Amino acid sequence: MDLTVGINDTTLRDGEQTAGVVFSAEEKIAIACALDQAGIAEMEVGIPILGPEERETIRAIGALGLRARPMVWARMCPADLDAASLCGNVLVHLSIPVSDIHIQRKLKRSHAWVLKTVTRFVGMAVDRGMRVSVGAEDASRADPDFLCRVAEVAQKAGAWRLRFADTLGVLDPFTTRERIGALVRHTDLPIEMHAHDDLGLATANTLAAVLAGARYVNTTVNGLGERAGNASLEEVVLALHVIYRRTTGIDMTQLPAISGLVGQASGRPAPPQKSVVGDAVFTHEAGIHVDGLLKDVRTYQGFDPAEVGRAHRIVLGKYSGSQAVTYVYDKLGIALSREQARRIVTLVRAHAMRTKTSPSDQDLRDFLGQTRTLGLAGATL
Numbered sequence: 001m002d003l004t005v006g007i008n009d010t011t012l013r014d015g016e017q018t019a020g021v022v023f024s025a026e027e028k029i030a031i032a033c034a035l036d037q038a039g040i041a042e043m044e045v046g047i048p049i050l051g052p053e054e055r056e057t058i059r060a061i062g063a064l065g066l067r068a069r070p071m072v073w074a075r076m077c078p079a080d081l082d083a084a085s086l087c088g089n090v091l092v093h094l095s096i097p098v099s100d101i102h103i104q105r106k107l108k109r110s111h112a113w114v115l116k117t118v119t120r121f122v123g124m125a126v127d128r129g130m131r132v133s134v135g136a137e138d139a140s141r142a143d144p145d146f147l148c149r150v151a152e153v154a155q156k157a158g159a160w161r162l163r164f165a166d167t168l169g170v171l172d173p174f175t176t177r178e179r180i181g182a183l184v185r186h187t188d189l190p191i192e193m194h195a196h197d198d199l200g201l202a203t204a205n206t207l208a209a210v211l212a213g214a215r216y217v218n219t220t221v222n223g224l225g226e227r228a229g230n231a232s233l234e235e236v237v238l239a240l241h242v243i244y245r246r247t248t249g250i251d252m253t254q255l256p257a258i259s260g261l262v263g264q265a266s267g268r269p270a271p272p273q274k275s276v277v278g279d280a281v282f283t284h285e286a287g288i289h290v291d292g293l294l295k296d297v298r299t300y301q302g303f304d305p306a307e308v309g310r311a312h313r314i315v316l317g318k319y320s321g322s323q324a325v326t327y328v329y330d331k332l333g334i335a336l337s338r339e340q341a342r343r344i345v346t347l348v349r350a351h352a353m354r355t356k357t358s359p360s361d362q363d364l365r366d367f368l369g370q371t372r373t374l375g376l377a378g379a380t381l
């Protein structure tokens with residue numbers, strides 16, 4: 001059984017759709033190169049109908065000869081298809097809304113029109129020699145039977161993949177598993193999951209889709225994307241690896257650097273607490289945790305930070321205990337007695353509560369001086 005999950009990263013399309021985010025051509029190229037170097041199989045790189053500059057950037061990415069295959073996003077209409085034709089050798093993703101609310105209120109069309117349109121535009125694109133993925137926009141709110149009909153006509157017209165979009169991020173993992181499972185049982189088309197994070201469930205829903213048989217998933221670096229964003233590349237890749245031992249072909253040690261690159265280009269750096277890539281996620285302060293980590297790292301380690309090119313860091317603060325204090329002083333070349341460590345815990349706590357910061361090396365030396373003044377000598381400097 002092939003356990004590989006294909007990552008189609010859409011940082012350069014849905015990520016750039018984040019309100020207020022624009023990548024320059026140079027930034028798009030740099031991000032595409034970084035994603036490629038990390039081993040991403042496919043990436044959505046833009047929307048050709050946006051205009052000549054967008055198409056030029058898409059062509060420039062195509063001309064890099066990356067292993068990652070570039071894909072463009074298009075609606076099912078002649079202008080979008082023509083614009084996609086101007087982008088060189090790219091995968092083409094043709095999207096169509098499939099929920100009743102979108103079909104009736106937005107497109108002012110019918111189910112019959114959608115089915116006819118899929119047949120027509122997928123057929124036209126295939127005739128032009130394009131490799132076509134079909135996007136079922138708002139699939140999570142669509143009638144499941146109608147979605148199966150869309151899959152049928154898409155496959156018959158020559159599509160090679162179907163994207164299930166939880167456009168508004170309204171699914172939970174249990175429903176996702178049922179919905180994707182039903183679709184996978186109905187069609188031979190490989191299914192790709194496209195999740196949004198409006199309820200904070202994009203990564204969970206993406207994993208549920210994989211468990212239900214989705215072979216491809218959309219991600220974005222740092223979870224960038226419309227509104228609350230998409231399933232984040234780093235979370236999906238790590239969770240697939242750590243929980244399910246599913247491979248994605250991605251060099252996980254490159255994820256922090258890619259996060260930094262996209263954070264800078266988008267003006268939306270990953271917050272310190274962001275799983276996998278956040279600055280603070282391998283930093284430990286609480287005394288019981290640090291004591292456990294020092295005795296056996298597995299006590300408080302869900303996965304080895306080295307897997308993503310990072311390391312545990314121990315800092316002192318309000319929640320520190322004496323083992324942590326002893327460890328940090330030891331790193332400074334100072335061996336503390338147990339009594340000194342206990343005294344210094346109190347000084348560290350007072351410092352943290354007063355300043356909301358960790359003590360500097362100089363603060364630590366001053367604390368030691370204070371314990372000496374109190375008649376607790378014994379440390380070797």
Ligand SMILES: CC(=O)SCCNC(=O)CCNC(=O)[C@H](O)C(C)(C)COP(=O)(O)OP(=O)(O)OC[C@H]1O[C@@H](n2cnc3c(N)ncnc32)[C@H](O)[C@@H]1OP(=O)(O)O
Nearest residue numbers: 017047049050074075076077095096097106107137167226
């Ligand atoms: C859920 C998603 O992420 S979908 C992707 C969203 N991405 C974007 O919107 C990309 C950026 N968008 C754009 O640059 C512009 O909206 C364009 C170039 C695509 C279209 O611009 P305009 O022609 O000015 O149309 P406008 O944006 O006002 O309205 C969208 C039109 O597309 C139609 N449309 C929407 N989806 C589709 C579709 N999949 N297939 C065909 N037509 C569609 C709408 O019905 C509407 O047409 P109407 O004006 O005839 O009712």
Ligand SMILES: O=C(O)CCC(=O)C(=O)O
Nearest residue numbers: 095135136137138165167
């Ligand atoms: O490609 C599609 O059809 C889905 C597009 C999308 O970004 C979404 O529905 O959230």
